[in-house]
Amino acid sequence: xxxxxxxxFLRLYLLVLLYFSANAxxxxxIPLQGEAWGATNTTxxxxxxxxxxxxxxxxxxxxxxxxxxxxIKVLQLILIVNGVALILYTFTGVGGYLIARIMQxxxxxxxxxxxxxxxxxxxxxxxxxxxxxxxxxxSYIPGIIGPIVALTIWQQGMEVFFFVMIGIAxxxxxxxxxxxxxxxxxQPKERATSEDVGIATSFSALVKNPxxxxxxxxxxxxxxxxxxxxxxxxxxAKEVERGNAGVYLMLQAAVVVISRFTLRKYIPSDxxxxxxFMMGAMCVLTIASYSVSLAVKGGVGFxxxxxxxxxxxxxxxxxxxxxxxxxxxxxxxxxxxxxLFIAMADLGVSLGSAxxxxxxxxxxxxxxxxxxxxxxxxxxxxxxxxxxxxVGKSV
Numbered sequence: 234x235x236x237x238x239x240x241x242f243l244r245l246y247l248l249v250l251l252y253f254s255a256n257a258x259x260x261x262x263i264p265l266q267g268e269a270w271g272a273t274n275t276t277x278x279x280x281x282x283x284x285x286x287x288x289x290x291x292x293x294x295x296x297x298x299x300x301x302x303x304x305i306k307v308l309q310l311i312l313i314v315n316g317v318a319l320i321l322y323t324f325t326g327v328g329g330y331l332i333a334r335i336m337q338x339x340x341x342x343x344x345x346x347x348x349x350x351x352x353x354x355x356x357x358x359x360x361x362x363x364x365x366x367x368x369x370x371x372s373y374i375p376g377i378i379g380p381i382v383a384l385t386i387w388q389q390g391m392e393v394f395f396f397v398m399i400g401i402a403x404x405x406x407x408x409x410x411x412x413x414x415x416x417x418x419x420q421p422k423e424r425a426t427s428e429d430v431g432i433a434t435s436f437s438a439l440v441k442n443p444x445x446x447x448x449x450x451x452x453x454x455x456x457x458x459x460x461x462x463x464x465x466x467x468x469x470a471k472e473v474e475r476g477n478a479g480v481y482l483m484l485q486a487a488v489v490v491i492s493r494f495t496l497r498k499y500i501p502s503d504x505x506x507x508x509x510f511m512m513g514a515m516c517v518l519t520i521a522s523y524s525v526s527l528a529v530k531g532g533v534g535f536x537x538x539x540x541x542x543x544x545x546x547x548x549x550x551x552x553x554x555x556x557x558x559x560x561x562x563x564x565x566x567x568x569x570x571x572x573l574f575i576a577m578a579d580l581g582v583s584l585g586s587a588x589x590x591x592x593x594x595x596x597x598x599x600x601x602x603x604x605x606x607x608x609x610x611x612x613x614x615x616x617x618x619x620x621x622x623x624v625g626k627s628v
Contacts, residue, residue: 460585
């Protein structure tokens with residue numbers, strides 16, 4: 234076992250699995266508990282969206298701070314913050330949930346950036362896409378059983394929820410505090426200055442840099458759809474005859490895991506824009522959204538078909554775009570600009586919760602997912618690219 238599947242990387246993937254296991258449960262518990270407290274879809278969406286909205290704001294600085302102070306010190310601190318957030322869920326109400334989501338958002342910004350930047354720097358170019366795919370894979374594995382666990386907790390009572398959150402916080406801390414992240418590539422001292430400049434200038438690069446702009450728009454819109462699914466499927470499933478939110482989320486996560494493992498070698502890792510590949514991925518996203526929107530009238534078959542296709546879309550879009558950017562962005566400010574790109578993914582998930590909640594309140598869940606499919610269709614056209622700087626050799 235070597236490369237992206239060697240033991241040092243497998244240990245990091247295990248930490249990723251433990252860290253994100255709480256979210257797989259919270260993504261179901263929060264909407265259900267919010268509804269039980271009488272919260273509207275708009276309120277639930279804001280609480281859910283606060284997590285990645287906060288993450289988005291901190292990502293551009295995370296790479297620089299991690300490089301300056303070292304990943305281990307930062308990792309240990311954020312694991313403490315994350316543990317406090319998980320405990321906060323066990324004894325507070327709506328306001329406490331909002332604070333806990335914000336705390337989780339801060340810690341996730343640094344946690345994910347540390348691991349993803351480390352993977353990119355440590356692996357040879359031909360293995361980058363595999364490493365990123367496996368990182369994403371292990372972040373989704375909890376989603377296979379998490380929804381079922383969450384529904385079981387909901388049926389048993391919130392006392393069980395208390396012990397589960399405490400257990401996850403302790404176990405993640407133990408593994409995280411014993412983890413070691415070795416820097417494979419030497420980083421010159423001048424790099425910190427470059428990163429400072431990158432932070433100040435990279436926001437404009439979201440528009441001025443053609444590579445970052447295209448990838449960010451595609452990721453933003455795709456993430457809006459993913460966010461709408463994560464937040465409102467537990468509530469929408471009640472309107473679908475024989476629909477089960479736990480089964481839907483389990484199927485979607487299982488497809489993500491299987492696809493990212495089996496297809497990881499086929500994700501482009503050559504620094505070129507593969508138009509047909511990206512247009513196809515966006516087509517899958519569009520069909521998945523439309524299938525979910527039809528489920529309330531067409532039946533549970535459309536519901537679960539949407540889960541399968543949504544899983545494929547999630548498995549392909551993020552690692553493909555991240556890998557492409559790791560080649561075409563200048564190394565001196567790559568970490569900051571990758572942080573901005575990932576922040577667009579966070580923003581999209583947040584908007585999927587915060588904006589689609591009012592849409593669902595004003596119309597219906599079915600109409601809301603229909604709007605998501607229209608957004609996906611627009612991105613099929615946006616993914617088309619024939620400019621030489623994209624499809625030619627970029628490195």
